[in-house]
Amino acid sequence: MTALSSGKLVNLVRLADAAGRFKMLAIDQRDSLRKALGNATGRAADQVTYDDMAATKTLITEVLSPYATATLVDPVYGLPRAVNVIPGDVGLLAATEETGYDRGGPAGKERKSRLIDGWSVAKAKRAGANAVKLLIYYNPEASSEVRAHQQQLVRRVGEDCVREDIPFLLELVTYPIAEPSADTPEFARRRPQHTIESAREFSKDEYRVDILKLEFPGDLKYAREFCAGAFDGKERPAVYNVAQVKGFCRELNEVSRRPWVILSGGVDIKEFLANLELALDGGASGFLCGRAIWKDVIAKYPDRDAMRAFLGADGVYNFLRANATAERARPWFSHPRFGGGDKVRLPEGDESWYREYAEGVRVGSS
Amino acid sequence: MTALSSGKLVNLVRLADAAGRFKMLAIDQRDSLRKALGNATGRAADQVTYDDMAATKTLITEVLSPYATATLVDPVYGLPRAVNVIPGDVGLLAATEETGYDRGGPAGKERKSRLIDGWSVAKAKRAGANAVKLLIYYNPEASSEVRAHQQQLVRRVGEDCVREDIPFLLELVTYPIAEPSADTPEFARRRPQHTIESAREFSKDEYRVDILKLEFPGDLKYAREFCAGAFDGKERPAVYNVAQVKGFCRELNEVSRRPWVILSGGVDIKEFLANLELALDGGASGFLCGRAIWKDVIAKYPDRDAMRAFLGADGVYNFLRANATAERARPWFSHPRFGGGDKVRLPEGDESWYREYAEGVRVGSS
Numbered sequence: 001m002t003a004l005s006s007g008k009l010v011n012l013v014r015l016a017d018a019a020g021r022f023k024m025l026a027i028d029q030r031d032s033l034r035k036a037l038g039n040a041t042g043r044a045a046d047q048v049t050y051d052d053m054a055a056t057k058t059l060i061t062e063v064l065s066p067y068a069t070a071t072l073v074d075p076v077y078g079l080p081r082a083v084n085v086i087p088g089d090v091g092l093l094a095a096t097e098e099t100g101y102d103r104g105g106p107a108g109k110e111r112k113s114r115l116i117d118g119w120s121v122a123k124a125k126r127a128g129a130n131a132v133k134l135l136i137y138y139n140p141e142a143s144s145e146v147r148a149h150q151q152q153l154v155r156r157v158g159e160d161c162v163r164e165d166i167p168f169l170l171e172l173v174t175y176p177i178a179e180p181s182a183d184t185p186e187f188a189r190r191r192p193q194h195t196i197e198s199a200r201e202f203s204k205d206e207y208r209v210d211i212l213k214l215e216f217p218g219d220l221k222y223a224r225e226f227c228a229g230a231f232d233g234k235e236r237p238a239v240y241n242v243a244q245v246k247g248f249c250r251e252l253n254e255v256s257r258r259p260w261v262i263l264s265g266g267v268d269i270k271e272f273l274a275n276l277e278l279a280l281d282g283g284a285s286g287f288l289c290g291r292a293i294w295k296d297v298i299a300k301y302p303d304r305d306a307m308r309a310f311l312g313a314d315g316v317y318n319f320l321r322a323n324a325t326a327e328r329a330r331p332w333f334s335h336p337r338f339g340g341g342d343k344v345r346l347p348e349g350d351e352s353w354y355r356e357y358a359e360g361v362r363v364g365s366s
Numbered sequence: 367m368t369a370l371s372s373g374k375l376v377n378l379v380r381l382a383d384a385a386g387r388f389k390m391l392a393i394d395q396r397d398s399l400r401k402a403l404g405n406a407t408g409r410a411a412d413q414v415t416y417d418d419m420a421a422t423k424t425l426i427t428e429v430l431s432p433y434a435t436a437t438l439v440d441p442v443y444g445l446p447r448a449v450n451v452i453p454g455d456v457g458l459l460a461a462t463e464e465t466g467y468d469r470g471g472p473a474g475k476e477r478k479s480r481l482i483d484g485w486s487v488a489k490a491k492r493a494g495a496n497a498v499k500l501l502i503y504y505n506p507e508a509s510s511e512v513r514a515h516q517q518q519l520v521r522r523v524g525e526d527c528v529r530e531d532i533p534f535l536l537e538l539v540t541y542p543i544a545e546p547s548a549d550t551p552e553f554a555r556r557r558p559q560h561t562i563e564s565a566r567e568f569s570k571d572e573y574r575v576d577i578l579k580l581e582f583p584g585d586l587k588y589a590r591e592f593c594a595g596a597f598d599g600k601e602r603p604a605v606y607n608v609a610q611v612k613g614f615c616r617e618l619n620e621v622s623r624r625p626w627v628i629l630s631g632g633v634d635i636k637e638f639l640a641n642l643e644l645a646l647d648g649g650a651s652g653f654l655c656g657r658a659i660w661k662d663v664i665a666k667y668p669d670r671d672a673m674r675a676f677l678g679a680d681g682v683y684n685f686l687r688a689n690a691t692a693e694r695a696r697p698w699f700s701h702p703r704f705g706g707g708d709k710v711r712l713p714e715g716d717e718s719w720y721r722e723y724a725e726g727v728r729v730g731s732s
Contacts, residue, residue, distance in 0.1 A: 006445060010494025013454040050717050069454075079372060080719035088379035089455035118721035125491070126531045126724055128376025165492045351416050353446035355484035358492055 002337050007165025011130040014091040015070040020331025022261045022286030023323045025068035027061050027078060029290060030099035036298040054081040056301060060294050063311040065090050067319040072133055075119050079127055094129035096157060101137050109177045110146040111137035113153055121160035131167040139174050140197035158208030163361055171213035172198040188222035189239045192248035196255055203257035212260040213288050216275040217248040231271040249282025259285040259332035264292035269318045276325050286329040293318045368703050373531025377496040380457040381436040386697025388627045388652030389689045391434035393423050395656060396465035402664040420447040422667060426660050429677040431456050433685040438499055441485050445493055460495035462523060467503050475543045476512040477503035479519055487526035497533040505540050506563035524574030529727055537579035538564040554588035555605045558614035562621055569623035578626040579654050582641040583614040597637040615648025625651040625698035630658035635684045642691050652695040659684040
């Protein structure tokens with residue numbers, strides 16, 4: 001059984017439902033949303049304004065966050081504009097990474113992440129967040145220099161989260177280096193190993209991660225049972241079958257020494273629900289899902305009435321199906337890290353606790 | 367309309383129900399609980415152990431906190447032992463004052479409060495609290511030296527709460543100086559003015575209070591309609607009538623330039639419910655109640671089964687009645703401080719927010 005400090009425990013509990021299952025909404029997208037809003041309104045991405053972004057995020061947050069156990073926002077648009085529409089019983093996660101990436105590696109095809117300049121874990125904690133989220137691009141086949149850079153970034157945020165006593169949710173996203181694009185049989189074949197190796201790496205204690213947010217360990221569009229166009233009508237070659245993918249999910253679960261949730265990564269809702277079901281069978285503790293639930297609303301911008309109607313119907317419907325599916329999630333406190341039990345405890349627990357708590361940590365004495 | 371910073375807003379929302387009404391449980395008692403446990407087990411108060419205290423608090427918290435919108439704990443027993451039994455959708459308040467008081471004033475009958483040594487607002491924030499509570503004894507007729515001491519303490523905690531961006535709940539409790547005891551016609555007559563003058567003082571912006579936790583502005587045991595023994599069977603002289611007490615509640619509401627809740631101060635549940643109803647008519651935003659709900663369980667210590675049965679029956683029944691009564695509370699965001707509307711906003715709200723947030727405040731840069 002792993003003991004948790006007070007700030008980690010109290011705030012982890014706020015992210016999940018009463019049974020310990022994560023049913024979380026992501027609305028921290030920046031570049032991808034900017035591009036989609038540009039497409040929807042016939043503008044270049046850089047013509048999309050702050051108000052376009054903030055208004056879209058606020059509307060989505062207002063309609064959908066009541067269905068979430070927690071909502072992930074960014075500090076640029078979400079915290080200053082949308083935080084007041086999140087209900088009091090819904091947890092709050094704040095993103096720390098700058099959108100996009102810097103290019104790196106010998107061929108310039110590798111990705112290095114950066115934190116948002118002027119923002120910090122301490123600010124997120126002070127602003128009322130219950131957890132901090134860091135997305136890093138991570139391809140285990142990248143050069144050691146780029147991998148070391150990404151690892152160092154995770155270590156740094158992990159330390160900041162320990163200092164602020166706030167849960168750390170780490171999101172790992174792979175990307176093609178040698179392959180022409182992510183939607184290729186070559187890359188589909190690599191996905192399972194990438195996801196598994198990344199989860200193994202960042203499960204190490206030195207990174208101080210509390211929850212892993214993982215990609216599905218495979219691409220079902222390239223699975224024998226679905227490759228005839230089940231999700232998007234497009235036919236693709238099979239590189240594995242569902243039984244093999246189930247094996248990847250089990251392997252992912254074995255190497256994940258932290259409770260883990262699945263992300264949607266922009267796939268359609270049908271594919272996300274299929275991913276989710278398989279991930280839960282493998283041992284996931286729920287999801288942190290954005291675009292699969294709400295992305296189709298963007299095409300209706302700026303017609304607020306049409307957006308609200310769509311979100312209230314299709315958006316809520318998508319969310320409710322994901323929530324229903326996640327009823328089979330393993331409660332986070334039943335993860336082997338916590339002894340497989342349904343109890344977690346504080347490491348402290350006696351009359352000296354409040355004196356010793358945060359000793360050695362920069363905490364102002366009142 | 368008063369704008370709120372992110373940490374104040376996000377955490378205030380967590381203390382109330384969806385309609386903005388506070389239905390809060392207090393289980394931060396220390397000296398009074400120690401004495402009661404001593405009485406229940408035939409021991410002197412100083413023979414009551416840490417485990418006696420922690421076990422009692424944990425059991426009460428476990429059974430009753432699910433009925434609360436927020437639970438107030440102390441950092442000595444509650445945070446290290448009971449915090450893991452509070453559901454994720456229940457807010458957490460942490461006490462900062464040392465139990466009891468130091469004697470002061472010309473006749474040594476006045477009360478000076480102290481903070482818990484080794485604890486701080488920063489530690490409370492780090493540990494996951496959604497608000498900080500400070501109880502001060504305050505008699506507006508006390509010597510200027512003692513009043514200044516108490517005012518300075520409030521100012522200091524108020525500043526700490528601004529620095530940590532966490533809501534500040536201030537509890538004001540009066541006490542007799544010239545009178546032989548609190549249960550006298552003389553002191554009953556003084557209560558309304560004491561409560562009103564104290565609320566007026568600590569509504570000043572300089573104290574940075576977010577919520578006032580106030581005593582009932584009168585003693586219904588000395589009201590004409592109840593003084594024949596309505597609550598405890600004991601007959602007392604009348605010093606006012608209910609119509610006058612309603613006037614005190616209205617006056618209290620007028621001077622309280624912050625949302626305010628009523629405390630129970632150890633009265634029985636019947637009297638508390640009567641107090642609550644009148645306070646709500648006056649404009650209170652709910653309650654923060656401890657002993658009136660659960661105090662009768664102490665007599666059953668250490669019989670855990672009997673305690674659990676009592677709490678699950680009488681304790682829950684008391685809480686549900688208080689909650690039902692509080693359905694008429696004024697939502698905190700409808701207080702005139704927030705413009706009488708049902709919307710609050712952040713003062714910030716554009717793309718520079720995350721950079722400027724907490725500038726000038728000690729916040730580690732990540």
